[in-house]
Amino acid sequence: MNRIAPIAATLALSAEAAIRWTGCPTDYKPMEGALDMDRYAGKWYEIIRDKWYAFEWLQMCGNYEYSKKDDGKYQVVYNRWTPLSDWKDTPGCVMPAEGRTDAAISVDFDKAPDDAQIPVYTVMDTDYDSYSVIYQCEEHWWGSYDGVWILSRERTLDDATMGQLVSQITQKLPEYGFFENHMMTPQGESCVRDEEPEKFMDVDQNN
Template structure:
């Protein structure tokens, strides 16, 4: 989703119509350009990550949010995002992520629907084994919409690690007041 072309305009209209003001992060001006993970190794990143905190996203409605990444033979990444809805049912969507430039492997584009431009997926920081900090931002004319996720290999993450990741987001120009904790309780019992 780069905001160019008619598909970007249609998506913008849909987002504005569907998202209550408090459920999305709109800002004036262009997207910030935070530094990304140096020497990112996409192979080490594969596996399941659990959402610990996020900027609100209209497309996330449930709890027990998690993403599973697996490397495909052509070098792209299969993405499977899953959540538990309030009625107890599981909701999942699959897509494909691609490294945008081989010189910057931590900058990926993710696509879940044919005909819609890739959404940005920037890995700002990860140790591959316990945490990941992901940022996504799309420019639309005079404003931008951004998303951020703090992810963990387990359903909990140490407070000191979260604090360090908050510092990285803040230095990138992200408003931390909008971050919300993700609910990862009672997930195993529900099969999430």
């Protein structure tokens, strides 16, 4: 099966990336109430992502599959294709974000030894059935770095919905610079796998 050609140029962080020399914004309005993980579970395809996000450099065909474990907690497997390693699947633990009452979740892909190192992803909007908008911001001693994702239950998202979501992002996060920092994630026929992704045992954060 033909694969998507590798990205031609190496991406590098620059002053135009989603970097700010202050802390994370506090005036944006995420979705109210806790995320209903039972409804959110299942597969989400990545339609748009931040092009400077280092964790996803040179990666395509990304999708996230959330599932409920035997103990009632949730895990996610991040599936994507890279020109260096073909398909790659990474499991992670999903937890409610500590101290948050909105639709924010902590996702630990690396079994971080310190809870403070686990990234928090805020679901800014979702209808659970077709789209989801994710925002993440990390603070460091020099300032902060943020990113936005648009996900879909299908490999494509209709233009009307996309337009509404982009408008919402630019209104809620005017300092983010959506049009300068986003990129489309390919989800075409080349993203259909020859083999089913690896099935992981329940991921245990404490192991």
